[in-house]
Amino acid sequence: MKVGAELSTQEKRFVLYEYLLFFWRKKWAFVIIPVIMIALGALASQLFLKETPYEGKATVFTGSVKSKGVTDPEIVESKYKEFVTGGFDAYVARDSYIRLTINGDNAKTIESELNEVAESLLNDLQIQAENRLNNTSKYVTTLEERAGALEKAQAIYETQLARVDLELDEQNNYRELAVWTKAQIAETNATLNRVRGDLLFFEKPALVSSTVGKTNTHLKESMALGAILGLLATVAFLMLWKYLFDARRYYEHD
Numbered sequence: 001m002k003v004g005a006e007l008s009t010q011e012k013r014f015v016l017y018e019y020l021l022f023f024w025r026k027k028w029a030f031v032i033i034p035v036i037m038i039a040l041g042a043l044a045s046q047l048f049l050k051e052t053p054y055e056g057k058a059t060v061f062t063g064s065v066k067s068k069g070v071t072d073p074e075i076v077e078s079k080y081k082e083f084v085t086g087g088f089d090a091y092v093a094r095d096s097y098i099r100l101t102i103n104g105d106n107a108k109t110i111e112s113e114l115n116e117v118a119e120s121l122l123n124d125l126q127i128q129a130e131n132r133l134n135n136t137s138k139y140v141t142t143l144e145e146r147a148g149a150l151e152k153a154q155a156i157y158e159t160q161l162a163r164v165d166l167e168l169d170e171q172n173n174y175r176e177l178a179v180w181t182k183a184q185i186a187e188t189n190a191t192l193n194r195v196r197g198d199l200l201f202f203e204k205p206a207l208v209s210s211t212v213g214k215t216n217t218h219l220k221e222s223m224a225l226g227a228i229l230g231l232l233a234t235v236a237f238l239m240l241w242k243y244l245f246d247a248r249r250y251y252e253h254d
Helices: 002-013 015-025 029-048 073-083 107-161 168-200 219-253
Strands: 054-061 087-093 097-104 206-214
Touching: 015 219, 029 219, 054 107, 073 087, 073 097, 073 107, 097 107, 107 168, 107 206
Parallel strands: none
Antiparallel strands: 054 097, 054 206, 087 097
16 A cells, blocks of 8 residues: 555656656647747738728827717717728727727728818817817806905995994894805805816817828737747647547556
8 A cells, every 4th residue: 555655646746747758759849839820820910901901090189178979989980980981990098089090991092081080070179179168268257257246245244344333233244244255255266266277277179190001910919929829729739639648558558
């Protein structure tokens, strides 16, 4: 029993070595299989985008415009799809950028369509920006008028409180009005400062870039992925081979 246990332990100790030795004897597989997978990855990357050899990309900065009507990707795609004959995709990043992508087989057509979509989108954004600026400016004027009226009322209340012939009830009423008015002035001025800050740091939409070129087939990425998958497939294939080889030898000698 002790000898058997020692043999069993010894067999388990060298299993990894046996697999490594088997891998070394079949080292040609670590060259052939990854090379085949790399070739397949490169072929797939070329065939996948064969029908759209050209790609146009434009980036539009939305600025301070956040309206979903002009920044939602689904709305952008549905609204400007009519200008595009090939593939069209819109992606809205969190940092206020809309990235437009058009795919097709004619570079000049893509360039024309991309410019038309980008200009239309930029025009819509600029309209939204102007409307927001106008409304914000009007709001500032309203707040300024309100602040002025409150300050005049505050001056009247303080004048009344300074009277020596004022009855106690009237004095309490004017004091309450003065306190309320003072709070309203502070709130209005705080809102006014915030809105003025919005106007000061308001960012207008702009076209950042527009380029047309050959479609990126991600050849290097596909080949790298093929190499990784090839190595994994080689290890799995050799482990299965080694397992079947040992199993067959065991049953042949049983």
